Amino acid sequence: MNYAFDYGWLFEYWPVLAKGLAVTVELTLVGGVLGVALGVACAWARALGPSWLRPFVAAYVELIRNTPFLIQLFFIFFGLPALGLRMGELEAANLAMVVNLGAYGCEIIRAGIQATPKGQFEAGASLGMSRIQTFWHVVLVPALQRIWPALSSQIVIVMLGSAAVSQIATEDLTFAANFIQSRTFRAFEAYFVSTLIYLALAIALRQLLRGVGWTIFPRRGAAR
Amino acid sequence: MSDFTTWDIVRNLLLAARWTVLLSLVSFIGGSIVGALLLFIRTAKGRLGPAFVKAYVEVFQGTPLLMQLFLAFFGLGLFGIDVPAWLAAGLALILWSAAFLTEIWRGCVESVARGQWEASSSLGMGYVQQMRHVILPQALRVAIPPTVGFSVQVVKGTALTSIIGFVELSKAGTVVTNATFEPFKVYGLVALIYFCLCWPLSKSSQILERKLNVAHRNH
Numbered sequence: 001m002n003y004a005f006d007y008g009w010l011f012e013y014w015p016v017l018a019k020g021l022a023v024t025v026e027l028t029l030v031g032g033v034l035g036v037a038l039g040v041a042c043a044w045a046r047a048l049g050p051s052w053l054r055p056f057v058a059a060y061v062e063l064i065r066n067t068p069f070l071i072q073l074f075f076i077f078f079g080l081p082a083l084g085l086r087m088g089e090l091e092a093a094n095l096a097m098v099v100n101l102g103a104y105g106c107e108i109i110r111a112g113i114q115a116t117p118k119g120q121f122e123a124g125a126s127l128g129m130s131r132i133q134t135f136w137h138v139v140l141v142p143a144l145q146r147i148w149p150a151l152s153s154q155i156v157i158v159m160l161g162s163a164a165v166s167q168i169a170t171e172d173l174t175f176a177a178n179f180i181q182s183r184t185f186r187a188f189e190a191y192f193v194s195t196l197i198y199l200a201l202a203i204a205l206r207q208l209l210r211g212v213g214w215t216i217f218p219r220r221g222a223a224r
Numbered sequence: 225m226s227d228f229t230t231w232d233i234v235r236n237l238l239l240a241a242r243w244t245v246l247l248s249l250v251s252f253i254g255g256s257i258v259g260a261l262l263l264f265i266r267t268a269k270g271r272l273g274p275a276f277v278k279a280y281v282e283v284f285q286g287t288p289l290l291m292q293l294f295l296a297f298f299g300l301g302l303f304g305i306d307v308p309a310w311l312a313a314g315l316a317l318i319l320w321s322a323a324f325l326t327e328i329w330r331g332c333v334e335s336v337a338r339g340q341w342e343a344s345s346s347l348g349m350g351y352v353q354q355m356r357h358v359i360l361p362q363a364l365r366v367a368i369p370p371t372v373g374f375s376v377q378v379v380k381g382t383a384l385t386s387i388i389g390f391v392e393l394s395k396a397g398t399v400v401t402n403a404t405f406e407p408f409k410v411y412g413l414v415a416l417i418y419f420c421l422c423w424p425l426s427k428s429s430q431i432l433e434r435k436l437n438v439a440h441r442n443h
Binding site: 062065070072074082083160164167174177187 | 282283285286287288289290291292294295298299301302376380381382383384386387394397398401406407408410411412414415418419422423426
């Protein structure tokens with residue numbers, strides 16, 4: 001192997017990497033928050049919602065969980081304009097991430113909801129809580145606390161999976177790596193450095209989500 | 225320009241899907257072999273071995289599969305090897321699957337009661353004997369449903385190899401779209417084919433989970 005590694009030139013491209021990183025972080029934030037919200041809504045629909053709604057949600061979950069993210073992305077970005085739904089690459093990337101996380105989140109949150117004993121609903125009702133209050137305080141919050149680690153892992157997986165959005169020219173971290181690669185022909189270094197950034201991002205995100213868990217569930221957290 | 229009927233599109237996609245299936249099989253089987261080796265190192269006594277596997281899992285689970293594919297594709301090239309896309313794809317997917325399978329199986333091994341290790345060690349068994357006769361037979365029962373479930377991730381993971389130029393179902397979808405200008409139909413069909421590959425695996429994982437969990441039904 002007669003290849004001299006050279007990382008010095010990377011400094012020249014740090015604004016490109018920084019911008020890519022910012023886009024990846026932004027996609028993760030928006031996708032994470034909206035994806036979890038969609039997951040909660042779908043979990044409610046599957047576990048407690050009206051019976052006509054359940055098969056639709058089930059079909060959505062099965063469809064998304066059994067097809068690759070890349071194809072979902074391509075379908076949204078290239079396929080939906082046929083229905084008159086045209087959107088920019090950032091919107092398409094975000095939509096794909098929300099739809100993807102929503103399906104996985106639904107299954108994870110549903111598992112948490114179904115672990116709630118039936119008597120809890122009755123207990124909530126006997127305290128004079130409305131159905132919505134019961135769902136929020138008695139079912140959802142304890143369920144989220146129970147499944148928070150699994151949900152956190154899924155959010156990290158979706159963040160890492162977002163590398164594919166570079167394929168529809170969303171200018172994320174992977175796009176930045178491809179850009180640098182095409183300018184410098186230093187493929188290995190460009191991808192190696194961006195891989196390290198992703199690793200740092202994954203570790204940071206996991207810590208952040210753990211912190212969020214401690215903040216949202218402080219009372220119960222003390223008992224852990 | 226020639227006209228494509230729907231049947232032409234489907235036929236081309238199905239032909240390409242063979243490579244998705246083949247690559248999935250290679251990745252899953254190769255990943256299982258490497259993953260089993262890593263599992264032995266991870267659960268053995270000692271410090272260096274388990275720490276290495278831990279770091280390995282952290283790196284492969286904490287970075288995008290796409291980056292791993294790029295690094296395999298361009299990294300092997302540095303050694304002066306002319307890297308065909310299928311080689312980089314196979315290598316990256318095997319190493320990636322191994323990381324996940326090791327971690328899944330470690331959980332299963334750890335679910336076997338501690339006392340089983342002590343009992344077998346008091347019978348004078350060595351580590352390999354303990355694993356072979358006592359721990360693995362019990363862990364296997366727990367391991368089958370999540371392992372089958374993970375095979376779905378492998379099939380979906382192969383879609384990313386289209387980006388480094390391996391011609392499988394996703395790449396064929398892009399190529400056919402460029403020829404037909406019907407992305408809605410083509411990507412819909414591609415999704416449908418992936419679904420037909422993955423859904424039976426997901427379902428059987430769920431069924432196995434219910435079946436193999438008979439002993440714990442009251443929990």
